[in-house]
Amino acid sequence: MASRLIHKATYEADNPFDVSLRESFQLLEPQLRPPFPLSIPTKPEYSNLNHAILYGILCEPHLAQVHIKHLHGIVTDGYCLFTTLLTKTVNELYSKLIKNVKVQLLLVTSVMIHVSAIGTDGLLVALLRQTHGGDFSESNLWLCLELVNLFLNKWDFFLEEEPLMLSSAMYVFLRLLADHCRVSLSSNSNLQTLKQKEIEFCIRVFREQFHLCLKIGRDLIRLLQDLVHVPEFQQIWKDLLLFPSNFKTLSYSDISQLYQLRTSSRFFLLRLTPEMETHLRFLLTHVKFGNQTRYQIWFGRKFLNVENESIVVDIVRFICCAHHPSNKIILSNVVPRWAVIGWLLTCCSKVHVQGNVKLALFYDWLFFREEVDNVMNIEPGMLLMINSVPKYVEMTHNLLEFLFLLMDNYDVERKDLIGRGVLCALDVLERKGVVNSFDGLTCCDVLNPSLKENLVKLLSRKNESGVCKRVIFPATPELTQSAPDRLGIM
Structure with a gap:
């Protein structure tokens, strides 16, 4: 059975992870259709079932909701194994994934956020790392837009459950904006929409959650300098230098404090x-x-x-x-x-x-x-x-x-x-x-x-x-x- 998950040239060897997902799906396919078995799976069975359900969600869009309901019914570990498999899919296979599979991947990521799955932060970091600076291809702009919309739409979740993910996303979108603002937008409506969404997200973090900006450290200023001529960021610069009280963060009174905060290495891995x-x-x-x-x-x-x-x-x-x-x-x-x-x-x-x-x-x-x-x-x-x-x-x-x-x-x-x-x-x-x-x-x-x-x-x-x-x-x-x-x- 050929892979329905990734593009693979005839001369390429099979990807072991793709094979493991596919084999689990083939083995358990009869059990992935209602009515579902009522028995409690053993540990090996549970692992195979998670592999099979993931393959089904990604490769059978018309049955995705059925597979997701099945997952909700059998989960016993807070979705930890499932998000681990999702993260591995992104890290090892994303560049080769079929277009429709990428769409399903973002859909199920949103579901994992909705159910507060264990490991969601690692999954989002993996997705953020797949956004490429200077890449204006349709697929890359699509991923950037999907992610910025995800962070905007799930804002309350991130504030309550994963606030540091807002800092990570802030770093990524500030960096991407530097490239996106250098390109003429007249002939690219997708880029125009993306740019406005990225600006909306970054300005919101600055104005509503400035303490999360401070988590980035001094490299926040290095990224901002590339956006000094973007009108929406000019007031941010003024407030950073002249009116620090506008950020309503007691721990911030001068830009020299940001200069002296070392940026964690985890931010550099994001790019x-x-x-x-x-x-x-x-x-x-x-x-x-x-x-x-x-x-x-x-x-x-x-x-x-x-x-x-x-x-x-x-x-x-x-x-x-x-x-x-x-x-x-x-x-x-x-x-x-x-x-x-x-x-x-x-x-x-x-x-x-x-x-x-x-x-x-x-x-x-x-x-x-x-x-x-x-x-x-x-x-x-x-x-x-x-x-x-x-x-x-x-x-x-x-x-x-x-x-x-x-x-x-x-x-x-x-x-x-x-x-x-x-x-x-x-x-x-x-x-x-x-x-x-x-x-x-x-x-x-x-x-x-x-x-x-x-x-x-x-x-x-x-x-x-x-x-x-x-x-x-x-x-x-x-x-x-x-x-x-x-x-x-x-």
Whole structure:
């Protein structure tokens, strides 16, 4: 029996999970029609029945309601096994699913939310990870719209049962909006509708549940800067900088508080599909340095192109903040993180994407606090600058110049906070042994003299007392010029 679940080329091997669902359905198909057996299934029978019902819901739309009622009648574990199977379907099969199956998948997800099934949060995370930035295909826009509608329609459920899912969805839709707002909407009514729904959702979270925005941490501001010219977000920016009391959250009084909140690695995973994550972790765990070129070429052809190269920003944040290799890996001859990031920078042809990638690399430098932040988040940026000398000194020039621009212009009114963050980052990098010294840069004959001079001045301040002490800056009563405009990262 051919799969009714996925598209499969004749030369492809059968997918084991697809086969297990199909075989369970074939075995139990007579029991999936009313009247249903009244006997209580054993544990193996219960597992097979869940597999069979899932296959029936996804592949028999005309009988979906019958299968769902059957599921309600036999469930004994709070739907835990069923949502686990649904999540596995999304993680392992989504890209190959037949169109009608995807429709059924979203339908049954809504049902699981309605019955407060155990594991719904994992299922929604899996679906959010399947939304692709920079992908304007009909199927991807459809998924984005289905999910944003789901979060809007089930708003009360999420507030009561899974409030952190609103934070996760906020991160995803802010990131998607950055791409969706760059495209002309005149010829794409679907994109226009999607964009308005995404804006509606994000503004609602900002205005009604701002404390959930704070859960994202400093990367909330990094995402917002790409939307600074979207009219609906301009008042949000004003309130963040000038009128924090408008958010009605006592714990928030100034944007510097957001700067000092480290973003959890779980948010960075939201923007990579499981397949992309698997290939990146393989590259950074098993491939020997010097042998990575063919793996990079394959990865680039599969996941990167001119239309969606903004995904590089998400990959760099993932590598810096969510993939921290063990000491054994670091000391081995496996391709280092800085080398992969250097390659990714060369994949970007658009100026604003290059700027955003460099910002993603240095973002934690700007607000680094040793008691909160991890040195592994800032290690790749330092090692990329050091190891690009002398063969790729232009890379070092570009990165150093961008770092100095960030320090001077990212937030002029909070320049002291940023300066302390960078100084603390440099201090920790040296004390933790990431670099033995900075002589590789300060004594480099091929380094631009003005950049070298600025670096020497910066390092001369590094040993000032209290460089890594926590500093909370008061609210600033002035709205400054938007830093993204000046840095070319819009």
